[in-house]
Amino acid sequence: MNSLLIYCRSGYEADTAGELTALTSEAGIYGYPVFTPDQGFILFHFYEQGDADRLGQRLAVADTIFPRQIVVVTAHLEDLDKTNRAGPVLAAISDADTDEWKNTLLFVEHADTEAGKALAKFCRKFTVPLRQGLRKQGALTYKEKEDGRALHVFFTDYDNCFVGHSYPAMRSPFANGICRLKFPPKAPSRSTLKLEEAILTMLNDEERREIFREGARAVDLGACPGGWTYQLVIREMGVEAIDNGAIDEELMATGLVDHYAADGFTYKPKFGRVDLLVCDMIERPDRVAVLMSEWLEKGWADHAIFNLKLPMKKRYDTVTAAIGEIQSRLGKKAGGFRMKVRHLYHNRDEVTVTVIKA
Ligand SMILES: C[S@@+](CC[C@H](N)C(=O)[O-])C[C@H]1O[C@@H](n2cnc3c(N)ncnc32)[C@H](O)[C@@H]1O
Incomplete structure (x- = not known):
């Protein structure tokens, strides 16, 4: 054959x-x-x-x-x-x-x-x-x-x-081809497994060491109830968690999380920049693509990990259009990032994108 x-x-x-x-x-x-x-x-x-x-x-x-x-x-x-x-x-x-x-x-x-x-x-x-x-x-x-x-x-x-x-x-x-993961009992939602799988399978050792350091900071847009924030907190990052919903109390008790009930599309990082932007908002892929590009372009975040929700039929076309949008908005800066897009096992109708500063 x-x-x-x-x-x-x-x-x-x-x-x-x-x-x-x-x-x-x-x-x-x-x-x-x-x-x-x-x-x-x-x-x-x-x-x-x-x-x-x-x-x-x-x-x-x-x-x-x-x-x-x-x-x-x-x-x-x-x-x-x-x-x-x-x-x-x-x-x-x-x-x-x-x-x-x-x-x-x-x-x-x-x-x-x-x-x-x-x-x-x-x-x-x-x-x-x-x-x-x-x-x-x-x-x-x-x-x-x-x-x-x-x-x-x-x-x-x-x-x-x-x-x-x-x-x-x-x-x-x-x-x-399936990355099976155990659900961490203290995580507030099953969504946590999407970010865990992305961290384990889409980043290499060096990228993980560089991004997830004690004292590093992240913004989580669309954070509630906190499954993604949980993955960042267990890696000792400080997190600005943005969502109108309620966040898990145990996460707040770690002292590593600041919760802001704000719109993810207008929020700006509290201290000017963060190391990592993550985003799991249920929104149109083209809107998320523009938002992610803006954060990276303005230097508000060095790296980004986000999901593009794909409830539509032409999923491959939608993803390539969104990625094309990010690349064209980053322009010359695009070469300074390593980008991966994967339909992960723990994803449903969505893909995960990692954009890591080289
Ligand atoms: C799929 S859930 C996120 C789950 C979360 N990643 C977790 O692991 O627990 C999507 C969240 O996005 C929030 N959201 C949707 N649009 C938003 C916006 N414009 N600004 C902030 N949050 C938004 C919703 O309130 C909802 O909590």
Whole structure:
């Protein structure tokens, strides 16, 4: 096969397909997406032999918006024999082996849909004999390592699967491309997990160290009840929390939070500037984009992390328009920021944007 298998949130297939179509044509590589709505993944078929693998080696999931995982497909196995599913999978992996790469990880996965989740236990069980078989035939290292190729076996039901691989630094490190997090019991809202996932997966170690320092300051626009503020406070930042709503009392008791019942669109930082601006207001993406650009442009904040809410149909177009707006407003300064946009696992109809001063 000469295709990429791309996991996404169920309902986001068209957005993922639109994004891949744009990315591939920008790169001068041509193909077409195939998907069924709500299946939680798409296939992208290429015309030129080898293009799927070439793109798989240079398209990082972290640099895309909607994909959760990107797998270079090497085989589509249909109507597997229930008494020996592993045999054809082992053979397909052996056929696709190269001397160039060692396979150092194995993921047996499924779509993030109700039907897919029903396969979770089966996938876990299937992993054990498959791993043994792969190691025995020398197709998987005994030690799990991040720096090799990862093998993916993606079941669409008990009898059909895609087999493929992903490359280090390009793939999501998480099974099914899902970053699972435990809800912190003291956080005032589940929204807290969106910012936690963004901090853990969209920033690198150096950026985290630079931004989240004791004594650093942040503004949280649309802060209540305080899930995002909570993430900043546990990282010892002082926070100006802006919202007409009520904020969690335990957060206020930390002494690190000042709550102002004000409009996020007219609020100015109390001491002229802050290190980080975060914003989770439910507002039109174009309005949020303009507001974020103004803060960064005026130097009111060095860095920004914010969500763009996407209740509309053309989500990919809306996101690219908002990002384009930010880039054009920042003008020459845009090069001084590293920008990422991700549809995170804990997001719903929204994406998270990080704009970090380089
Ligand atoms: C999705 S909630 C934020 C949840 C919060 N991030 C958390 O983790 O708990 C959106 C919040 O934005 C606030 N909001 C909406 N428009 C606003 C505005 N113009 N100025 C300030 N807050 C606003 C709402 O009052 C609401 O509390």
